[in-house]
Amino acid sequence: MKFFLDSAMVDEIAYALDMWNIDGVTTNPRHVQASGKPMLQVIREIGRLVEGTDKTVSVEVNPHYKTVDEFVSEGRKLAAIHPNFVIKLHCIEPAFKAIPILARDGIRVNVTLIFSATQALAAMRAGAYYVSPFIGWKEANAEETCSLIEDIVDIRDNYGFETQVLVAAVRNGRQIADAAVAGADIVTAALAVYKDAFDHPYTRDGLVKFQEFWDKSRYE
Ligand code: E4P
Numbered sequence: 001m002k003f004f005l006d007s008a009m010v011d012e013i014a015y016a017l018d019m020w021n022i023d024g025v026t027t028n029p030r031h032v033q034a035s036g037k038p039m040l041q042v043i044r045e046i047g048r049l050v051e052g053t054d055k056t057v058s059v060e061v062n063p064h065y066k067t068v069d070e071f072v073s074e075g076r077k078l079a080a081i082h083p084n085f086v087i088k089l090h091c092i093e094p095a096f097k098a099i100p101i102l103a104r105d106g107i108r109v110n111v112t113l114i115f116s117a118t119q120a121l122a123a124m125r126a127g128a129y130y131v132s133p134f135i136g137w138k139e140a141n142a143e144e145t146c147s148l149i150e151d152i153v154d155i156r157d158n159y160g161f162e163t164q165v166l167v168a169a170v171r172n173g174r175q176i177a178d179a180a181v182a183g184a185d186i187v188t189a190a191l192a193v194y195k196d197a198f199d200h201p202y203t204r205d206g207l208v209k210f211q212e213f214w215d216k217s218r219y220e
Contacts, residue, residue: 001180004188006168008035010045012191017049025050026058026168026188028088047082058110058130060088071098079107086129088112091119099126110166117151124161136169149182173197
């Protein structure tokens, strides 16, 4: 399963590429705002970090857009900036018409803000490159999400869609493992989520114990 970093902070992305060889990046309007930089500037900077690789960077169109023409023209504009960009379209009806139009130009679409298997099916049927169910938002609303991921993966496999299932808004290590068990292709999470997930208090406790034994032993 691929690990994407959910961020528009250039220093975080550079760290995650270097330390964990992350497979891609997802951005959204919240991340762009947090970067403190104009969107076009920050996505160009992120594009430079993945230059010459096959790592994708998902960049989101204006969330106020609601027509096919807006999706297509902004999608073309953003995709022209960098070959690794995948265009994030929010999961509303015009996206299903815009996806094949963009696909004919070789432009890949990540359908974002997905909360049901039926939304994911509609996006996959239209030819989405990624579908992004937001599991953290559902769990914050006390909704169970393992079956949602399993259902989307099953639907994809039942019909042979080529779409990759990108589990988004991941908040902890348990959700990363759940996504892997359910057969998701990708998770995207914040830097702090990965750092927490890769750590364990027993590992740290065990290390202290082993260091004590080490200090009382001889090496040669
Ligand atoms: C995914 O592509 C989204 O950017 C992201 O996971 C949304 O989650 P957030 O609530 O962490 O912004």
